Amino acid sequence: MYETIKYRTVNQVAWIAINRPDKLNAFTEQVNKEIQHAVRKASRDSDVRCLVITGEGRAFCSGEDLGGVTDEMDHGEVLRKRYNPMVLEIHQCEKPIVAAVNGVAAGAGMSLALACDFRLLSEKASFIEAFIHVGLVPDAGNLYYLPKLIGHAKALELAILGEKISAQTAKELGLATKVVPLDRWDEEVTAFSEKLAAMPTTAIALIKKNVKASWNVSVEASLENDAQAQRIAGQTIDHKEGVRAFIEKRKPVFIGK
Template sequence: MFETIRYDVKDGIAWLILNRPDKLNAFISQMNREVKDAIKAASYDEQVRCVVITGEGRAFCSGQDLSEVDDYMDHGQVLRDHYGPMIQQIRKCEKPIIAAVNGVAAGAGFSLALACDFRLMSERASLLNAFIHVGLIPDSGNLYYLTQLVGQSKAAELAILGEKVPATEAVAMGLANRLIPSETWEEDVSAFATRLAALPTKAIGLIKGSLMTISELSFEEYLEHEAQGQRIAGLTKDHREGINAFMKKRKPVFTGQ
């Protein structure tokens, strides 16, 4: 089905693996399209409760494959046609998405990680806003997410200086959620994804929607948005299961319904 990525669903987790290791998983237009299509498939698949995006080999994603760039390229149109639709599909997905950053995430690879809900970083991984080094600005939603995570001043520093951020520093400044030792990388990522996949999936989607609207609404408007979301959550089977489990003093078994 795909040529530049691998996609597999197992035990409620959709594994999306960027698969151009000889190019450090650099983006070509086909990869943009395939990532978008895979996220869309996961969004509609009732068996999927969590998505993990990671890279094959020693890199997460090194950004745009510069062999596709030429003097006549309209970079803005490339964003409209390829990167924008991919990032928007990730943003629309109501299921939790993990960026399992196994190596360098540079340029649009950094942007891809930022667009995910969680960032788990191998101790050997790093982040790099590489755009400035080729005379471009951060794209694919990079500064939108970056300012939310670290504030405008730090975002400006990372964008303008283009310095590499090691994994330990990324966790310390709030760019990543977990630092994972390389020797337990696969099992720890799987355990984190399994934990997310066992939670009430629809409630997670509503939480994601609320987080996205906070900066756009007044407090009063947000309270109404919150009430509407809570009404939807209250009608789910997972809510009833949570109440029943609490009353019976047992661990709830959520199904994502």
């Protein structure tokens, strides 16, 4: 079904892997469109409760494939046509999305990781705001997510200086959820994503929605959002199961409904 990515589902987790290892998983128009399609597919699949985005080979994603860049290219239109729809598909997904950053995430590859909810980094992974090195501006949501994750001043520093950020530094800055040793990579990414898939899915969706909304609303509106979300969560099967499990002193078994 796909030519530039791999897609599979295992234990209610959808795995999306960019599959251009010889090009360090650099973006092309087809990669953008296939990621967008795969995220939409997983979002609509009731059997999927978590998504993982990663890269094949030794890189996560090295950004735009510069071999396709021409002097006549309108970079703004490229973003509107290719990158923005992909990022919005990720942003609007109600299910948790994990970026499994197995290697370098540069330029728009870093933007892709920032758009996800969690970032697990291999100890050999790195982030690079590569845009400045070719006279461009961080895009694909980069400057939307980065300041929210690490603050205004540090976001400016990373974006303008364009220095390589190691996995450990990314963890210290708050860009990485966890740094994973190479010999435990597959095991820990799988365990983390399957843990998310086993959690109360509706509650996660509501948490994501209200956290995003909190940046643009008053405290009064945020409190009302809490009330509305809690009303919905309180009617779920998972909430009832959680209460029963607490009373019965056992681990809850959530079904995502």
